[in-house]
Amino acid sequence: xxxxxxxxxxxxxxxxxxxxxxxxxxxxxxxxxxxxxxxxxxxxxxxxxxxxxxxxxxxxxxxxxxxxxxxxxxxxxxxxxxxxxxxxxxxxxxxxxxxxxxxxxxxxxxxxxxxxxxxxxxxxxxxxxxxxxxxxxxxxxxxxxxxxxxxxxxxxxxxxxxxxxxxxxxxxxxxxxxxxxxxxxxxxxxxxxxxxxxxxxxxxxxxxxxxxxxxxxxxxxxxxxxxxxxxxxxxxxxxxxxxxxxxxxxxxxxxxxxxxxxxxxxxxxxxxxxxxxxxxxxxxxxxxxxxxxxxxxxxxxxxxxxxxxxxxxxxxxxxxxxxxxxxxxxxxxxxxxxxxxxxxxxxxxxxxxxxxxxxxxxxxxxxxxxxxx
Amino acid sequence: xxxxxxxxxxxxxxxxxxxxxxxxxxxxxxxxxxxxxxxxxxxxxxxxxxxxxxxxxxxxxxxxxxxxxxxxxxxxxxxxxxxxxxxxxxxxxxxxxxxxxxxxxxxxxxxxxxxxxxxxxxxxxxxxxxxxxxxxxxxxxxxxxxxxxxxxxxxxxxxxxxxxxxxxxxxxxxxxxxxxxxxxxxxxxxxxxxxxxxxxxxxxxxxxxxxxxxx
Numbered sequence: 001x002x003x004x005x006x007x008x009x010x011x012x013x014x015x016x017x018x019x020x021x022x023x024x025x026x027x028x029x030x031x032x033x034x035x036x037x038x039x040x041x042x043x044x045x046x047x048x049x050x051x052x053x054x055x056x057x058x059x060x061x062x063x064x065x066x067x068x069x070x071x072x073x074x075x076x077x078x079x080x081x082x083x084x085x086x087x088x089x090x091x092x093x094x095x096x097x098x099x100x101x102x103x104x105x106x107x108x109x110x111x112x113x114x115x116x117x118x119x120x121x122x123x124x125x126x127x128x129x130x131x132x133x134x135x136x137x138x139x140x141x142x143x144x145x146x147x148x149x150x151x152x153x154x155x156x157x158x159x160x161x162x163x164x165x166x167x168x169x170x171x172x173x174x175x176x177x178x179x180x181x182x183x184x185x186x187x188x189x190x191x192x193x194x195x196x197x198x199x200x201x202x203x204x205x206x207x208x209x210x211x212x213x214x215x216x217x218x219x220x221x222x223x224x225x226x227x228x229x230x231x232x233x234x235x236x237x238x239x240x241x242x243x244x245x246x247x248x249x250x251x252x253x254x255x256x257x258x259x260x261x262x263x264x265x266x267x268x269x270x271x272x273x274x275x276x277x278x279x280x281x282x283x284x285x286x287x288x289x290x291x292x293x294x295x296x297x298x299x300x301x302x303x304x305x306x307x308x309x310x311x312x313x314x315x316x317x318x319x320x321x322x323x324x325x326x327x328x329x330x331x332x333x334x335x336x337x338x339x340x341x342x343x344x345x346x347x348x349x350x351x352x353x354x355x356x357x358x359x360x361x362x363x364x365x366x367x368x369x370x371x372x373x
Numbered sequence: 374x375x376x377x378x379x380x381x382x383x384x385x386x387x388x389x390x391x392x393x394x395x396x397x398x399x400x401x402x403x404x405x406x407x408x409x410x411x412x413x414x415x416x417x418x419x420x421x422x423x424x425x426x427x428x429x430x431x432x433x434x435x436x437x438x439x440x441x442x443x444x445x446x447x448x449x450x451x452x453x454x455x456x457x458x459x460x461x462x463x464x465x466x467x468x469x470x471x472x473x474x475x476x477x478x479x480x481x482x483x484x485x486x487x488x489x490x491x492x493x494x495x496x497x498x499x500x501x502x503x504x505x506x507x508x509x510x511x512x513x514x515x516x517x518x519x520x521x522x523x524x525x526x527x528x529x530x531x532x533x534x535x536x537x538x539x540x541x542x543x544x545x546x547x548x549x550x551x552x553x554x555x556x557x558x559x560x561x562x563x564x565x566x567x568x569x570x571x572x573x574x575x576x577x578x579x580x581x582x583x584x585x586x587x588x
Contacts, residue, residue, distance in 0.1 A: 097456075138565070140564045140565065142564065172457075172458055172459045173458040173459065173558075173563075174458075174459040176461075176462050177459075202563070202564075202567060202571075203567070245564065247564075249458065265561045265564055265565070267561075267565045269438075269561065270436070270437050270438025270559055270560075270561050270562075271456065271560070271561065272560070272561070
């Protein structure tokens, strides 16, 4: 038994890294700094979050990374010929939504960039689900498809701004607002009903996919349904199809996601701990002819999860008196440690250390007080 | 096994109305009517646990998952934009967010408009759309005094009947958005307690639709 009790976060980083490495993903290590230009050019991708900047010794404006994906897209996967599969565990610096202050956040994630075939796509979704299972058995992976939603919205004459408003209402599951905006903009009854259905839709993939098929009006939507079905089939084959739900409220209003999008949730954490999806549009913006899919796990959210707490600092507090010989203390400590317990030696118990068991040394003899459970 | 739903109720008149609706839908809780100093009330059979919180805090409890669902005014949702699901419009607690000013107010467009309000985000968004330069004065109550004392030109506040405004020689000049009470849910609770929350949502929707028909 290891004496160091790893925190939830440390455990997650280790387990997830070994999961990804096990599927042949290479670790991608990067600098904490990046040229600010990268973020200035891709503001939409970061959804307006602000960046910590500073001037480098050569006068260049630099930034502390607010995001990892952009740096990876920039460096790897120039063509469809060489598909790159990488994973990372890095700190990013962002403004916390609650406190409006900068925060250092730990992210573990992976990206697959290059020729994304059905297997690569399904594999990444499967790894997302397995990542959640590594953290807690009480997990849910919600999945939806931007291609489906865009296909549906293409049937309307809504402007860019109105489309983004519709996506906002879908994210809120606000069916009343959807009905209103459709009525205000003469959206056909057929499409309105489909949007209302999507907004309210929530449930296991196997039960909801047929509902989705019924409101699939064009090729874009049909393709999306087929893609979702293949992914789900793969998840079933891998034995991790339980707790996979269809939910369109997780769609992103960033224009970079184009295909399947997903989010992961852990019971006990009030926000999503994993987000991901395919983002071919971002890769194309870098002038690269390739597809991409990936996800990130927000490790710091796991801090409050049950099981990480412990109510004591050491197993044994060994109190010695001034007559005790150093050799005897060393020997006593050696014996306690050999039992697999942690021990702190002190001249007195001044109450600052919480222990499970107390031991006292008198005339070279060790006496234990209290039980060790 | 059905899981308990934690419900954050807004203290005050609106909360009493909301509780009455929940009770009529089968989510009653006898202990909540006893006079004592308890803060949390539960009825295990009905699967609900209620607690009263300050109305403007409901969305915080729900967003952070301390409450699975809650009832909050649209004004609070617009102002704080919490990351929650807005599941249903209860159609009670109806009022409107409006701009008001002293009677006979003339808007001098060559000057920055001074706006006193409890809702700086709503006010800013509203005037940004118009392209108007404003100076927000954030207050926490008794907004009506600001224009009387000439501290602000206008106020942005909730108007129910308009009586308070009238008594202070103010009048509403523009409606920003109609307000009503909304049923909101934590996004993750909605997933892990989906059966329970959907059932409650449906019961409330049916009850409210029925009530509407009667009128």
